[in-house]
Amino acid sequence: MRFSKMCSLGNDFVIIDAVTQNVHLRSEFICRLANRHTGIGFDQLLLLEPPNSPELDFHYRIFNADGSEVFQCGNGARCLGRFVHLKGLTNKKNIQVSTKTVKMQIHLEEKNQICVNMGEPDFFPQTIPFRSKTIKKIYELDVAEQKLLCGIVSMGNPHCIIQVEKLDSDQIKLIGPLLGCHPSFPEGTNVGFMQIIDRKHIHLRVYERGAGETQACGSGACAAVSIGVQQDLLDEKVHVEQKGGNLDICWKGTGHCLYMTGPADHVYDGVIHMSFKP
Numbered sequence: 452m453r454f455s456k457m458c459s460l461g462n463d464f465v466i467i468d469a470v471t472q473n474v475h476l477r478s479e480f481i482c483r484l485a486n487r488h489t490g491i492g493f494d495q496l497l498l499l500e501p502p503n504s505p506e507l508d509f510h511y512r513i514f515n516a517d518g519s520e521v522f523q524c525g526n527g528a529r530c531l532g533r534f535v536h537l538k539g540l541t542n543k544k545n546i547q548v549s550t551k552t553v554k555m556q557i558h559l560e561e562k563n564q565i566c567v568n569m570g571e572p573d574f575f576p577q578t579i580p581f582r583s584k585t586i587k588k589i590y591e592l593d594v595a596e597q598k599l600l601c602g603i604v605s606m607g608n609p610h611c612i613i614q615v616e617k618l619d620s621d622q623i624k625l626i627g628p629l630l631g632c633h634p635s636f637p638e639g640t641n642v643g644f645m646q647i648i649d650r651k652h653i654h655l656r657v658y659e660r661g662a663g664e665t666q667a668c669g670s671g672a673c674a675a676v677s678i679g680v681q682q683d684l685l686d687e688k689v690h691v692e693q694k695g696g697n698l699d700i701c702w703k704g705t706g707h708c709l710y711m712t713g714p715a716d717h718v719y720d721g722v723i724h725m726s727f728k729p
């Protein structure tokens with residue numbers, strides 16, 4: 452089975468083409484492949500599939516390093532856009548893709564930049580999913596004997612955003628996993644720690660569901676900016692700095708789609724032998 456290793460701002464992926472290959476992957480197998488010592492190593496595995504409706508070019512499935520299947524991956528969408536071109540699966544510069552929960556338009560720009568229309572952020576508790584009877588801009592959650600103020604949003608996957616004075620590794624290591632499996636989130640959540648530098652510039656670290664802290668998270672950057680705009684802390688165009696590099700996010704507010712722009716890189720191609728038992 453052929454695969455490509457790709458990365459976007461240090462968030463790394465294995466992409467497998469299930470359009471031209473016959474592929475069946477079990478969750479335990481994905482988890483083993485994700486092992487950085489005895490497998491290939493990646494934060495997410497993306498499975499490219501044929502479109503399930505005529506207006507789309509491709510469908511894709513997303514698996515976290517722990518083998519769990521999820522339904523949004525922003526950095527992955529940009530890598531997917533680069534991948535389908537590299538492999539000659541399309542020559543379109545505007546590519547329409549879907550996951551189980553979202554449709555996205557991927558636009559290949561100049562100089563390795565890729566812009567993705569991520570759709571509109573969704574703050575409704577039921578769609579996130581988040582256990583709350585009312586919709587609020589700020590929720591208070593009890594974690595590690597602290598009351599944390601959080602913004603909560605779905606970008607097709609759940610995100611909980613905490614605004615912090617400074618990014619503190621100890622706090623991220625403690626709060627990330629606890630909030631990630633807080634009982635208010637029946638499907639778990641990604642946890643973003645956002646330091647606002649000014650209205651156009653934030654620093655962000657994300658403790659991802661199913662993968663731990665990553666070098667960068669695309670949907671996390673979109674989520675943080677949408678929460679910042681919703682709370683009138685940020686302007687509509689925001690530069691997001693993460694450990695692995697930078698993204699530009701643009702969201703004009705309710706009724707508008709959110710756009711994410713950044714790079715996507717091909718690292719190498721390989722073959723997984725089906726006898727592989729790590």
Ligand SMILES: N[C@@H](CCC[C@H](N)C(=O)O)C(=O)O
Nearest residue numbers: 524525526608660668669670
């Ligand atoms: N790194 C991704 C998000 C991947 C999925 C996430 N861990 C989840 O479980 O929802 C991105 O760039 O968006």
